[in-house]
Amino acid sequence: MRRREGDGCPVTGALQLVGDKWTMLVVRDLSTGARRTTELLATLHPISSRTLVGRLRDMERDSLIERRDFGGSPPHVEYFLTERGRRLLPFLDALRLLGETLDCNSCEDRKQRQGSYCEACPQLRSEEQQQEEPRPSAQRRKTDDSIVLL
Secondary structure (H helix, E strand, O other): OOOOOOOOOHHHHHHHHHOOOOHHHHHHHHOOOOEEHHHHHHHOOOOOHHHHHHHHHHHHHOOOEEEEEEEOOOOEEEEEEOHHHHOOHHHHHHHHHHHHHOOOOOHHHHHHHHOOOOOOOHHHHHHHHHHOOOOHHHOOOOOOOOOOOO
8 A cells, every 4th residue: 555644643644554445354354363365365355366465565564464484385374463453453343333333234145145254243253152063164274275375
């Protein structure tokens, strides 16, 4: 994201960090734990790999996430929220509440279209408590490691 000269306003500074289309969605997906680039690409569809990698680099530069490189062949890289990134979680909850209040999208609509709630959805947690079974999306999805995005 291209940065502009700040005017000293905290709102301007915060929007410099989170004011694009994808940042808070990456935070949403990392709020439940570390993810590989391919996992983020799958959950953030229709983001392009170039856009995602650029956004991840910006977020790493802003100390919102960390990149953990496990090496190997093919390379194994995961991203996770830093303490600074976890400070965005109350904002994420506020955005979710605002979206529900404004009737922007509904979790039920997502469940009908996608077959599941997003991993950060409070309705998913209440559904889990009723079923007392681990959700399949909590397990690591098998990914095709033949394509590695840096």
